[in-house]
Amino acid sequence: MGKVVLVTGVARRLGDRYAAELARCPGVDRVIGVDAGDPEPSPGYTFLRLDLRRPTVARVIAEHEVDTVVHLDVSAVGPGGRAAVKERNVIGTMQLLGACQKAPGVRRLVVKSTTGVYGSAPRDPAVFGERMQPKNLPRGGFAKDATEAEGYVRGFARRRPDCAVTMLRFANILGPAGDTPLGEYFTLPVLPTVLGHDPRLQFVHEDDVIEVLRLAAVPQDDDRTRAGTFNVAGEGVLLLSQCARRLGRPTVPLLAPALGLVAALARQVRVADISPEHLQLLTHGRVVDTAQLRDGFGYQPRYTTAEAFAEFAAAQSTGLLPPARMAAVTDRLGRLLGAEHPSAKRS
Known part of the structure; x- marks a missing residue:
């Protein structure tokens, strides 16, 4: 079977x-x-309208004799505002895990998480590994929801050692559609940034996300259980300034409080959902180690961070300046500013 x-x-x-x-x-x-x-589901699978916050999920698992559960419904955005999103993320995960615990037929659980659980702080290590703890725990937003959900998943794994549990911490997901909060930020005609900061960013292409989730859910011939916690990101990093140049969009450096006001306005008019945790990322950046993904999980992402961003950028409308022209202008401006700086003259 x-x-x-x-x-x-x-x-x-x-x-x-x-x-x-x-x-x-x-x-x-x-x-x-x-x-x-109420989506328009693609052909090939059965869709059931079900609120995970309700105990009905236990009946669905039993009736359909489910043996594998893939939990993707922990999201940064959704209908009903922040309170409703948090309730779906946290309470929904609790109810689902409770149903899985009572179902002896469930033998594999895959959970989509985020590298946001590491936070973004000025004293962070250069690269986060799966066993590292953040300097400052996320205090709110999607990252805090994911941190709480991960805690419940670890508790489930202790109570059900017979069930293989895989937790996948994805970097910011990008693809041609770019339907993520950070993708919305990059579609702005002018990118507000934090004055004096040029954070390092990592991305993972949605095709790699699909493939990693597939490998985690379906047994393979190499006998890997693929249980455990794994960072998932494309190789390499991009600076925020490099992202702007590739998009052909100018940046407007602002003091952090001013950028917070701009982000609040963007959320209010529904232009982009730039949350406080995204502001931290756009200030301090975040980079994770993916050695365990390659060596333990057995997967090498097909897209690097730069290639994933290039796919996203190619699907966007052209910025105020063509990307090549934008890069030439900013590089020339940087050289001029460097030449005029006193320290440059002394050297």
Whole structure:
């Protein structure tokens, strides 16, 4: 018999695409996609409208004899405002794990998390490994939700040692659609930045996200259990200034309080959902080590950070200046400023 997989969060584009591709995998009999929203599901899997905050999920797992659960419904955005999003992320995860714990047939759990659990602080290490703790725990927003959800997942793993548990901490996901909060930021005609900061950023292409989730859910021939916690990001880093040049968009350096006001205005008029945790990322950046993904999990992302961003940039409208022209202008300005700086003259 093949696997019966329950996938949560299929109302969003990534979840719908993943459920449809998983249904075509050899060894998978059925895929049941659940969400409280009302999507237009792709053909190939069964969609059930289900709110994870309700105990109904236990009945669905039992009725369909689910043996694998892929939890994608921990999201930074959603209908109903921040309070409703937090309740879906945290309470929904608790209810799902409770249902899985009572279902002896569930033998594999895959959870989508975020590298945001490491936070972004001025005294952070240059590179975060999976065993490292953040200098400052996230105090709110999606990162705090993910931190709480991870705590519940670790508790579940202790109570159900017979169930293989895989937690995937994804860097900022980008692709041609770019339907993420950071993707919305990069679509602004002018990019507000923090004065005096040029953070290092990592991205992961949505195709790599789909493939990593597939490998975690479906048994492979190499006998890897793929259980554990893994950072997932494309190789290399990009500076925020490099991202702006590749998009052909000018930057406007602002003091941190002023940028906070701009972000609040953007959220209010629904131009971009720039949260306080994104402001921290745009100030201090974040880089994670992916050695465990390659060596322990057995996957090398096909797209580097730069290539993932290039795919995203190619799908966007041209900025105020063509990217090549923008790069030439900013590089020339940098050389002129460097030549006029007193320290440059002394050298």
